[in-house]
Amino acid sequence: MFIGFLRRNWAISHPPQPAKEDQVLKIGLLGASKIAPTAVIEPALNHPSVVIAAVAARDPAKGQEYAKKHNIPVVYNSYQELIDEPTIDAIYIALPNGLHYEWAAKSLQAGKHVLLEKPSVSNSIEATALFRHPSLTRSNAPVIIEAVHSRFHPAFQTFISLLDPPNIVSAHSSAKAPGGYVALDDIRFNYDLAGGSCMDPGSYAIMTLRQMLGAEPEECLEANARMLPQGYDQNCDQAITAKFRFPNGALGKIDVDLNEVGGYWLPWITMHWPAISIPACSATHREVTVPDDKLAVEEEHVIVKTVTLLNYLLPHHWHRIDISEKHMVRNIRTKETLRTWTVTASKKAYKWDDPKKKGEAYWSSYRYQLEEFVNKIKGRDGSGVWIDGEDSINQMRMIDSVYQKAGLLHRPSSKYLEL
Ligand SMILES: NC(=O)C1=CN([C@@H]2O[C@H](COP(=O)(O)OP(=O)(O)OC[C@H]3O[C@@H](n4cnc5c(N)ncnc54)[C@H](OP(=O)(O)O)[C@@H]3O)[C@@H](O)[C@H]2O)C=CC1
Numbered sequence: 455m456f457i458g459f460l461r462r463n464w465a466i467s468h469p470p471q472p473a474k475e476d477q478v479l480k481i482g483l484l485g486a487s488k489i490a491p492t493a494v495i496e497p498a499l500n501h502p503s504v505v506i507a508a509v510a511a512r513d514p515a516k517g518q519e520y521a522k523k524h525n526i527p528v529v530y531n532s533y534q535e536l537i538d539e540p541t542i543d544a545i546y547i548a549l550p551n552g553l554h555y556e557w558a559a560k561s562l563q564a565g566k567h568v569l570l571e572k573p574s575v576s577n578s579i580e581a582t583a584l585f586r587h588p589s590l591t592r593s594n595a596p597v598i599i600e601a602v603h604s605r606f607h608p609a610f611q612t613f614i615s616l617l618d619p620p621n622i623v624s625a626h627s628s629a630k631a632p633g634g635y636v637a638l639d640d641i642r643f644n645y646d647l648a649g650g651s652c653m654d655p656g657s658y659a660i661m662t663l664r665q666m667l668g669a670e671p672e673e674c675l676e677a678n679a680r681m682l683p684q685g686y687d688q689n690c691d692q693a694i695t696a697k698f699r700f701p702n703g704a705l706g707k708i709d710v711d712l713n714e715v716g717g718y719w720l721p722w723i724t725m726h727w728p729a730i731s732i733p734a735c736s737a738t739h740r741e742v743t744v745p746d747d748k749l750a751v752e753e754e755h756v757i758v759k760t761v762t763l764l765n766y767l768l769p770h771h772w773h774r775i776d777i778s779e780k781h782m783v784r785n786i787r788t789k790e791t792l793r794t795w796t797v798t799a800s801k802k803a804y805k806w807d808d809p810k811k812k813g814e815a816y817w818s819s820y821r822y823q824l825e826e827f828v829n830k831i832k833g834r835d836g837s838g839v840w841i842d843g844e845d846s847i848n849q850m851r852m853i854d855s856v857y858q859k860a861g862l863l864h865r866p867s868s869k870y871l872e873l
């Protein structure tokens with residue numbers, strides 16, 4: 455099992471490199487970003503229909519060095535130059551969140567397809583302007599998608615298929631980065647660049663709640679933020695917890711942190727030590743009464759099902775789906791619990807069960823995402839997983855609602871929006 459884990463993880467970053475097709479899709483990267491190698495450069499090596507054809511970076515020397523390291527043939531010194539290049543078909547945008555709107559809108563105006571990093575934009579005003587952009591309604595409109603990669607992995611879709619959304623009573627999602635992993639002056643902690651914990655791990659936790667419940671929340675009931683320490687951006691949250699009420703009455707909770715510390719023994723010594731926790735999402739269903747011929751008179755047998763996905767964020771490295779059924783035998787009249795036991799089962803899904811859907815155990819969530827992006831552009835059938843613009847607008851509405859409830863400012867809109 456451990457050998458399988460090592461093999462898969464090696465192959466994720468060293469995938470087979472099939473020959474490229476003739477009508478290859480040429481992707482240009484805006485920014486020599488840290489995430490692009492994982493999110494598109496390595497996945498593209500393994501995709502026969504895609505090449506990374508160019509990168510644009512503000513600093514020419516950085517652009518050249520990045521291009522050399524990743525075998526990217528062309529470097530531009532301005533983002534606009536790359537967007538204007540007629541031979542480029544699609545743009546991958548991994549810029550600070552606050553620049554997403556401007557460069558995605560400019561890419562659409564230039565007729566390019568857009569793979570846009572999460573969170574799509576800074577707030578729901580920008581999301582509405584971008585995903586209802588006039589260029590998206592014309593015939594032959596470009597494709598744009600918010601790159602919430604985890605959603606494309608079979609583990610996440612298998613997890614969702616095990617849920618019965620109308621009968622969920624509570625759902626929880628957490629995502630935390632160990633203290634020190636993100637520097638306190640990183641773009642993620644810069645309010646003007648639309649940073650904040652709810653914009654980063656929060657965007658995953660919020661997406662998973664919306665997916666588990668299969669609905670948008672009616673209200674953010676409560677939200678509490680931990681702000682950056684003195685000396686850093688005082689408009690930026692480093693951690694947030696929030697509660698939501700969904701239309702079926704379910705309570706949804708998120709717990710996100712970009713700087714998690716402590717939680718160990720001897721807290722007075724260990725309180726600043728980085729903490730490591732696995733991103734997890736979990737849904738608990740309404741209890742159901744089941745027939746049981748072993749019951750005495752006045753007894754009932756009920757089951758409460760909870761389904762949990764461990765490591766929903768990067769499931770390709772490792773994940774586990776736990777299905778837990780808590781059984782209770784109770785007195786019908788007094789509701790006193792007489793006996794309880796729990797039955798558990800686990801599942802993994804590195805590939806689709808359906809052989810018609812493409813994928814390999816070594817495909818990362820980013821590789822699965824690239825597959826669907828290309829399928830959509832080329833009009834091919836795919837796995838059926840997609841994130842449309844209205845979905846991304848709703849996602850930003852929910853993020854805005856958290857900031858509002860926490861008494862914080864919405865992330866600022868781009869000046870480009872007002873032009
Ligand atoms: N899907 C995923 O798993 C992940 C997604 N992300 C998302 O990707 C985006 C980029 O993240 P990441 O790659 O970590 O970021 P980086 O810190 O690598 O920054 C990305 C690029 O932003 C450009 N940039 C433009 N303006 C500024 C500015 N004012 N300050 C700093 N950088 C600037 C730089 O481009 P240049 O080269 O031109 O200087 C830089 O290369 C974010 O939206 C983030 O949420 C991030 C990590 C994981």
Ligand SMILES: O=C1OC[C@@H](O)[C@H](O)[C@H]1O
Nearest residue numbers: 572631636642654655767
């Ligand atoms: O999107 C992301 O996913 C992985 C995290 O480590 C990173 O901070 C974030 O931006």
